[in-house]
Amino acid sequence: MGPKQAWRVLTLVIMLLTAVSTVVLISLGYDAYPVLFLALVTVLVYFYVLYKRYHVEVVPGSDIMLFDDPDDLRILAGIYGLDGKGDTEELRARLIAFARSNKEKAFTWVAPRAVVAFGSVFELADGATPCTELQRPSAKNLVGGRTRSPSRRANIRACPVCDAAVESSGSICAECGADIEFYTVLSESKVGKRLISRKNVAVRRKLRYDVPTLGEDR
Ligand SMILES: [Zn+2]
Numbered sequence: 001m002g003p004k005q006a007w008r009v010l011t012l013v014i015m016l017l018t019a020v021s022t023v024v025l026i027s028l029g030y031d032a033y034p035v036l037f038l039a040l041v042t043v044l045v046y047f048y049v050l051y052k053r054y055h056v057e058v059v060p061g062s063d064i065m066l067f068d069d070p071d072d073l074r075i076l077a078g079i080y081g082l083d084g085k086g087d088t089e090e091l092r093a094r095l096i097a098f099a100r101s102n103k104e105k106a107f108t109w110v111a112p113r114a115v116v117a118f119g120s121v122f123e124l125a126d127g128a129t130p131c132t133e134l135q136r137p138s139a140k141n142l143v144g145g146r147t148r149s150p151s152r153r154a155n156i157r158a159c160p161v162c163d164a165a166v167e168s169s170g171s172i173c174a175e176c177g178a179d180i181e182f183y184t185v186l187s188e189s190k191v192g193k194r195l196i197s198r199k200n201v202a203v204r205r206k207l208r209y210d211v212p213t214l215g216e217d218r
Pocket of ligand 1: 159160161162163164173174175176177178
């Protein structure tokens with residue numbers, strides 16, 4: 001069962017529960033208006049969170065080739081609900097297969113494992129293509145086919161991954177080693193935001209003994 005179907009099942013269950021509790025509360029003698037208002041708010045919040053968090057961009061195969069940090073690939077696999085085991089090549093092949101099976105779409109539904117398990121075990125529409133088939137970009141470009149620009153880079157004041165203050169030139173964060181412009185562009189997408197917030201946790205764990213404070217001079 002795919003995430004979309006799993007969400008359908010869960011949504012149906014939540015709507016039924018909301019309807020049943022509304023009816024029960026009203027029949028118990030509670031005022032109808034506050035109860036209906038509460039039900040409406042519950043439904044709106046549910047759909048808001050659903051769209052906001054679990055309807056994310058499909059990162060195309062060519063962009064997946066741009067990630068050279070195995071942690072990024074693992075986090076991305078986690079966001080898409082894929083198996084996060086294996087080495088860099090295996091993770092990349094899995095993500096590329098996912099990108100290909102969703103290549104018609106700009107956005108896809110993702111779901112936490114618990115949601116998918118609600119229906120059945122999540123199975124990837126496989127065809128794990130070895131990524132050697134894909135052309136590797138010669139120089140690390142930016143996601144979304146965007147090119148690097150000195151003016152964009154000059155406007156970035158803090159590392160998007162670790163929040164350390166960065167100088168207006170140089171492409172790599174001195175603190176955590178992240179490619180500053182690459183991750184800034186990535187962070188403009190929903191999936192990028194999620195990836196970076198998880199990467200941020202991992203990076204901070206690594207830098208535990210030397211976490212820079214925001215705006216610190218260096
Ligand atoms: Zn950094």
